[in-house]
Structures are given as structure tokens and as C-alpha cells.
Amino acid sequence: MRPNFATLSVACREKFQGGLGPLLFGFLLKGGYLLPLLFLWRALAQGGADLGGYTLPGLLSYTCASSLLAPLLNVRSPMSNWHYDGRLIDLLRRPRPVFIELVAQTVGEWVPTLLLYSLPMGVALTLLGVRVLPQTLWALPCLALGVSLGFAVDFLFSCFIIHMKDASWVAHAIRAAVTSLLSGAVIPFDLLPWGLGRLFGLLPLGSLAGAPLAVYVGARAALPTLAVQAFWNAALWPLAALAFRRSRERMVSYGG
Amino acid sequence: MAGNGIGMRRLLRLYALYARMDWAWLRRDTRLGLLVMGMDLLTAAASASAVFLLAWRFDGVGGMNRWDVLFMLGYVVCVHGLCVLFFSNNVGHVSRRIARGQFDHMMVQPLPYAVQLLTEGFAPFTAWQGLACGLGVMAWALNGLGRVPGALWLLGLAGYLLLSLAVVIGMSYLLGALAFRWPVACEEISSTVVDDLFGVLANYPLSAMPGAVRMALLTVAPAGLMGWFPACALLGKPPLGLPALYPLLAAGVIWGLAAFAFRKGLKYYAKTGSTRYRSYGHR
Numbered sequence: 001m002r003p004n005f006a007t008l009s010v011a012c013r014e015k016f017q018g019g020l021g022p023l024l025f026g027f028l029l030k031g032g033y034l035l036p037l038l039f040l041w042r043a044l045a046q047g048g049a050d051l052g053g054y055t056l057p058g059l060l061s062y063t064c065a066s067s068l069l070a071p072l073l074n075v076r077s078p079m080s081n082w083h084y085d086g087r088l089i090d091l092l093r094r095p096r097p098v099f100i101e102l103v104a105q106t107v108g109e110w111v112p113t114l115l116l117y118s119l120p121m122g123v124a125l126t127l128l129g130v131r132v133l134p135q136t137l138w139a140l141p142c143l144a145l146g147v148s149l150g151f152a153v154d155f156l157f158s159c160f161i162i163h164m165k166d167a168s169w170v171a172h173a174i175r176a177a178v179t180s181l182l183s184g185a186v187i188p189f190d191l192l193p194w195g196l197g198r199l200f201g202l203l204p205l206g207s208l209a210g211a212p213l214a215v216y217v218g219a220r221a222a223l224p225t226l227a228v229q230a231f232w233n234a235a236l237w238p239l240a241a242l243a244f245r246r247s248r249e250r251m252v253s254y255g256g
Numbered sequence: 257m258a259g260n261g262i263g264m265r266r267l268l269r270l271y272a273l274y275a276r277m278d279w280a281w282l283r284r285d286t287r288l289g290l291l292v293m294g295m296d297l298l299t300a301a302a303s304a305s306a307v308f309l310l311a312w313r314f315d316g317v318g319g320m321n322r323w324d325v326l327f328m329l330g331y332v333v334c335v336h337g338l339c340v341l342f343f344s345n346n347v348g349h350v351s352r353r354i355a356r357g358q359f360d361h362m363m364v365q366p367l368p369y370a371v372q373l374l375t376e377g378f379a380p381f382t383a384w385q386g387l388a389c390g391l392g393v394m395a396w397a398l399n400g401l402g403r404v405p406g407a408l409w410l411l412g413l414a415g416y417l418l419l420s421l422a423v424v425i426g427m428s429y430l431l432g433a434l435a436f437r438w439p440v441a442c443e444e445i446s447s448t449v450v451d452d453l454f455g456v457l458a459n460y461p462l463s464a465m466p467g468a469v470r471m472a473l474l475t476v477a478p479a480g481l482m483g484w485f486p487a488c489a490l491l492g493k494p495p496l497g498l499p500a501l502y503p504l505l506a507a508g509v510i511w512g513l514a515a516f517a518f519r520k521g522l523k524y525y526a527k528t529g530s531t532r533y534r535s536y537g538h539r
Contacts, residue, residue, distance in 0.1 A: 019441050021441060022445075025448075029448065029452060032457070033456050033457065039464045040464050043318045044314055164291075167288050167292075170288070170291045170292055170295045173295045173298075173299055174298060174299075177295070177298045177303070178298070180306070181305050181306060186306045187310060191309075191310065191313060193309055196309070
């Protein structure tokens with residue numbers, strides 16, 4: 001475990017490389033992005049709209065939890081960036097499995113956000129009357145399976161980026177665009193029109209954020225959600241491992 | 257050299273030159289070019305889709321009906337499309353150029369900085385799709401609203417689009433100037449402004465928010481000027497009792513501040529140079 005903690009600690013300290021100012025500025029913006037959705041939910045509820053089984057407090061909880069737990073709901077290891085700038089080679093030289101190192105690095109990068117944004121913001125929101133704690137303990141295994149699936153999806157995207165060679169930025173942007181809508185991190189699936197929510201909920205990306213958040217706020221039963229998440233974990237992890245094994249020999253990086 | 261005057265004909269020749277270079281890039285690697293174009297469209301669609309789907313499901317949000325919201329989203333996509341069309345190659349994301357030491361390359365060009373920045377980002381062959389998509393969405397929304405735009409209205413639309421573009425680029429340069437002083441910490445500050453601040457907040461109909469938040473989003477963090485305010489004004493509902501030309505005033509103030517900050521930053525940069533070429537690393 002000690003090497004994992006060493007990597008985790010280095011990753012955590014790296015986040016402060018640019019100083020505390022930019023980090024706090026980023027957190028300020030993150031908090032600011034919450035506002036429009038919170039007011040939108042309030043306006044819809046006040047207008048008597050059918051909120052798809054959600055209550056206003058439930059929707060507020062959903063949006064706030066999505067912001068507080070954002071790094072866990074949309075896992076982004078540094079693998080794709082490191083391939084782009086050549087740092088991935090460092091991992092191949094270390095006497096440790098690449099996946100494990102990437103997981104430790106990613107978790108280390110979460111720490112400043114969780115400590116300096118999620119924790120104080122969670123306390124502030126609680127004082128303002130928004131429930132940020134889960135409605136059920138079943139949310140915890142859902143979250144764990146979501147994080148695990150998030151790493152598998154991240155590794156698959158990273159392998160796609162390796163495959164795209166000099167178009168890695170394009171692949172990166174496509175991933176961000178696709179994930180923002182299909183993961184359910186912004187809008188709960190039950191609020192989407194044309195039955196899209198039911199479809200998105202069954203896709204692998206839907207198990208990353210939409211599913212755990214719905215369980216978190218008590219809007220969905222835990223067991224069927226866990227079953228879907230377990231299925232996608234079982235399906236995508238072997239795929240990710242296979243894709244990475246095949247991608248190792250294809251890595252091309254110029255750095256810079 | 258930097259600081260020399262330049263005529264309109266030269267400016268147009270430079271635009272033609274960068275258009276040719278863009279075409280050459282597309283021809284050299286068509287697969288990559290098409291991928292970039294597709295990505296641009298996908299990104300624009302994804303950023304607007306959440307609010308669009310909500311507006312469709314609830315027949316509008318925050319006092320705007322679904323067609324009003326669609327019009328606003330089309331307008332936002334247009335502004336984003338204009339940013340990409342005229343300010344590609346990190347001209348719009350200027351903090352990257354500054355922090356990566358690429359201003360050094362500009363210093364040896366026989367053209368004023370302003371002319372270089374105005375022309376270098378022109379990408380008419382690989383970056384037209386966002387603007388076209390936005391115009392299409394606006395036309396769809398106007399059809400849904402049963403409005404037939406006249407010449408004067410179209411002129412107003414063009415003017416608002418230019419002002420919104422000026423606000424976005426102005427904010428990017430205003431905050432991007434921080435990268436002269438703190439290149440590592442602020443390398444991505446322009447992306448935070450253009451892609452995050454304006455990319456996220458501009459998509460929301462601010463009518464649903466309390467007055468203080470609306471005012472903040474029209475002044476301190478003017479994301480409302482990229483979509484909500486101009487869309488409301490063009491639909492005949494200028495918000496908050498502000499004059500229809502308020503974006504002109506805001507753009508003027510932002511550009512004044514940006515010019516001041518940029519000049520200060522350049523002076524600092526002239527003394528310290530780029531960190532990119534220090535002995536311990538290339539960035």
C-alpha cells in the first residue's frame with residue numbers, strides 16, 4: 001500500500017503547483033455553475049411542473065451532490081493527457097502496474113477538490129437547508145460501482161485517444177461532450193423528454209452519475225441500479241484491460 | 257514591425273492567406289479536419305442540449321417558452337461558432353499563447369500584435385459549421401415563433417452577434433493577461449472563461465433567477481450577454497429595463513480594461529520573457 005500512498009501524495013501536491021489562487025478560483029466557478037440549475041428547479045417547481053417523481057428538495061440535493069461528488073461521478077485519470085504530453089512513458093518505467101498507478105494518481109488529484117470544495121460547500125449547503133447526505137446507505141455501493149466503472153470507461157477512452165494519435169485533443173473533446181449529457185450528471189434522466197431517460201439509464205455512461213445520484217436522493221430503487229452497474233463493470237473492465245494491452249505498442253507521443 | 261499602421265487591403269490579404277492555410281490544413285489531413293469539424297458540432301450540440309431538452313419537456317423554462325429558449329440556444333451556438341471561425345489557433349484562448357511563450361514568435365513578425373491576433377485565427381474551411389448550425393437553429397425557432405425577420409431585425413441580430421463576440425473575446429483577453437504574470441497557474445484561464453464560464457452559464461435562461469444574480473451575470477461575469485440578453489432583446493423583451501444597447505457599453509468597458517491589462521502584462525513580459533525556455537524545461 002505504501003507506494004500507492006506515495007503516488008497519491010505526490011498527485012495531491014501537484015495540484016497546488018500553480019498556487020492556491022487558481023484552485024480557489026476554479027472552486028468559485030464550480031459553485032457558481034450550481035446557481036442556474038438550482039434556480040431553474042425552483043422556477044419549475046413554483047410553476048407547478050411535473051418533476052418526474054422528484055420533489056424540489058430532491059432535485060436540489062441531486063444537483064448539489066452532483067457538484068460535490070463531481071470527480072467521482074466523471075472519473076478522469078491523467079492517462080489521456082499524459083499520452084498527449086509524453087508523461088505516460090514514466091508510468092511504463094515504474095515497477096508498478098500502470099492501472100494501479102493511474103488509480104492512485106487520480107485519487108490523489110481528487111483530494112484537494114474534496115477537501116477544499118466539497119467539504120466546505122457541503123457544510124454551507126446543509127446550513128442553507130439543502131440535504132447533501134445520501135437518503136440511503138445503498139448509495140455507497142452504487143457510488144463505488146460508479147467510480148469503478150468510471151475508471152474502466154476512462155481507460156477505454158484513453159485507449160481510443162492512443163488510437164487517434166495526433167487527434168487526441170479531438171477525442172478528448174468528444175468524450176467531454178458525450179459524457180456531459182449521457183452520464184446524467186447535469187439533468188436527472190427522469191426529467192428528459194421522449195423517454196430518453198430510460199434509454200440513457202441503461203447505457204454504460206448512465207451508470208456513472210445518473211444512476212448513483214438517483215439512488216443517492218432516494219428517487220430510484222437501489223437493487224436494479226446496482227445490477228445494471230455490476231453488469232457494465234463486468235463487461236467493460238475486461239475490455240479496458242484488453243484495449244490497453246493492445247494500445248501499449250501503438251503509443252506515439254511527441255511531448256511539448 | 258510591431259506598432260506600424262496597416263490598411264484594410266493588407267488586412268483582407270492576410271485573411272485570404274489564413275483562409276488558404278486553413279484549406280491546406282484540411283487537404284493535408286482531411287480525416288483529422290473532418291473529425292475536428294464533427295467535434296465542434298458535437299460539443300456545441302452537447303452544451304446546449306441539456307437546457308433544450310428541459311425546455312422541450314416543460315414547454316419552456318423561466319418565463320421563456322420553448323421556442324424562445326431554442327432561439328437563445330441557437331444564438332449562443334452562433335456566438336461560439338463565430339469565436340471558432342475568427343479566433344481559432346488559440347487566438348481566442350490567448351492565455352495559452354502567453355503562457356507557452358508563443359508571444360515570442362509574434363514579436364518577430366513584421367505586423368502589429370493586434371493585426372496578427374485579428375487574422376491568425378481565421379479558419380473559414382474548418383470552423384464554419386458552428387455558425388451554420390446556430391443560424392439553422394435560430395431559423396427553426398423563429399419559424400416556431402411565427403416571426404418573419406425584416407432587414408432591420410437582421411441588422412440588429414448581426415450587431416448583437418458582434419457585440420457578444422466582443423464580450424467573450426474581451427473577457428478572455430482581460431483575464432488571459434494574468435498569464436503574463438503567472439504563466440503556469442493561468443495557462444488555461446482563457447479556456448475557463450470561453451469554454452466554461454460562457455460555455456456553461458450562457459445556455460441558461462436567466463429569467464428564472466433573482467435580480468441580483470441576473471445583474472451579476474450581466475456585469476461581473478457577463479455570461480448573460482452571450483445569449484440571454486441579446487435573445488430577449490431580439491424577441492422584443494429587453495430584460496431588466498436595460499437599454500437595448502447595453503451590450504455595446506459593456507463591450508466597451510471590457511475592451512478598455514482588457515487593453516489596459518494586456519499592455520501592463522506585455523510590459524512585464526518584456527522584462528521577464530517566457531518561462532518556456534528556461535533550463536529546467538520546455539514549459
